[in-house]
Amino acid sequence: MIGNHDRRVIIVGGGIAGLAVARLLSENGLPFTLVERSDKLGGHTKDWACMAVDECKNCFCCLVFDYEDTVASCRNSEILVGYELSSVVSSDSGIQRVKVRQVDSGAEQEIQASALVLAIGFDTFDPVDKGFWGYGQIDGVLTLADLNHIIRSNDLGKLSPVPEGALDVAFFQCIGSRDKSIGANYCSQYCCGSAIRAALKLIHEVPGCNVSIFYIDLQLPGKTTRDLMEEAQEKGVRFLQGVPGEIRPLQEGGLQVISEIDGQNVAERFDRIVLSVGQRPSASAAAISKILGAPLNEFGFFETRTLFDAVRSPANGVYIAGSCSSPASIPDVAVSAGTVVSAIIADIEKAS
Ligand code: SF4
């Protein structure tokens, strides 16, 4: 048996990172308390659509349901939904006790802790913040998250133009990422793969759909995502380097975008523009950072000790999983959960 079972690992955040950590702790016989502020587990991942067409497209979103089922049946552990972290008591050897508060009633309870894992995830960039692409003002401009919602609701018909004809869709990549002007000079890691999967889904589901993807750079790690890009090219998806700066509604219907192709400005008409919005630090990161004394980096994500110790916070006894230390795809989150649990076990064994 590892460690003292009167003390629990506290996991703050019940999205895919927190659930992955909980599942691995339980497999290793370590009790945990998972604290989720909202009223549901699963985080953003649960809001994404399955992108399978003839076959699975390996987006890994459905992992969240397996994780949730496994975690719900873990013995000697608890899940507190609608609770938030309110205070901690630490010593030189790490976290000792944690208080959590019920969001609705304010009622607090204290838990004896052996470690604390931050898994609070990210917030999606809100394009209204930059006001440049007409999101929320121009009909037909939506985000990748909105498109996922439409696909999940089996409502793709509502994308088609009236009167019906071919559906021309453009994806704008790196919206709210790789952008110094908003303090987000980083890649959000997930949005190239997600946009390509969504393009393939649209082409498969909507007859006469044409897709163009405007990008700055393409983040396609591993063979799976490179194969997806090849498949998309074979199916006619256009990849165009450069992100148009302006979208204008046309009187006759549709949206005009001006892009630079081979040094020339070219105006094109689309029915829908999908903004591939990036990952931003969670709005609760600053408050949690204060409670724990866990520093944030220049972008507002949680800092880790070194490049080679990328799951321990400089604050003793605090570990960081998933995208709250830097933007991450689902496979990255799963890897970081494994590294966090290995680090906790190593530290508990070292201390005993
Ligand atoms: S991995 Fe993604 S595409 Fe494959 S079945 Fe799961 S949700 Fe669908």
Ligand code: SF4
């Ligand atoms: S994953 Fe692709 S779209 Fe997203 S920020 Fe990185 S390069 Fe841009």
